[in-house]
Amino acid sequence: MAQVPTVHATAVLVGARALLIRGPAGSGKSRLALKLIEAAESGILRFARLVADDRVRLEPCHGRLLARAPKELAGLIEVRGLGIRHMAHEAVAVVGGVVDLAAAEAQRLPDSRIQTEVAGVSLPRLPVAANDDPGSVVLSWLTTASEVRESLGHSLTRTSEAKGI
Helix, strand or coil, rough: CCCCCEEEEEEEECCCCCEEEEEECCHHHHHHHHHHHHHHHCCCCCCCEEECCCCEEEECCCEEEEECCCHHHHHHHEECCCCCCCCCCCCCEEEEEEEEECCCCHHHHHHHCCCEECCCCCEEEECCCCCCCCHHHHHHHHHHHHHHHHHCCCCCCCCHHCCCC
């Protein structure tokens, strides 16, 4: 079986599905992954765990997009100023959304139903401008956009059950 090629991205399991975080080098992909994992540890999100950092293997399978780390990078994440660190990780996850960092076409008031196609699979997409705080933007997107909650899994936040969402 041929090896699945990798893409320059980071993937984080958030709830039941993964976010694929894309962007140029230095745009904050690893930093956003750590922010999402920290949000889960503090109770803002229900669950978040690293899938892959820097390189992600993406493979379409039965209408879904699977993400996994290359073996040599599994469980590793770069922390700027500290270097490479080991972290708990998921071996594979179904991608439920895409975040594009430093996106030139990001808008102040975007349409919340933006989609993108990755390997033939259509996914919700959030373009984030280079000067925006991706952590705040992505956390708001995850917790307030109904189509994103549906794509990633209904109970992303601990308070969503109490609110009936």
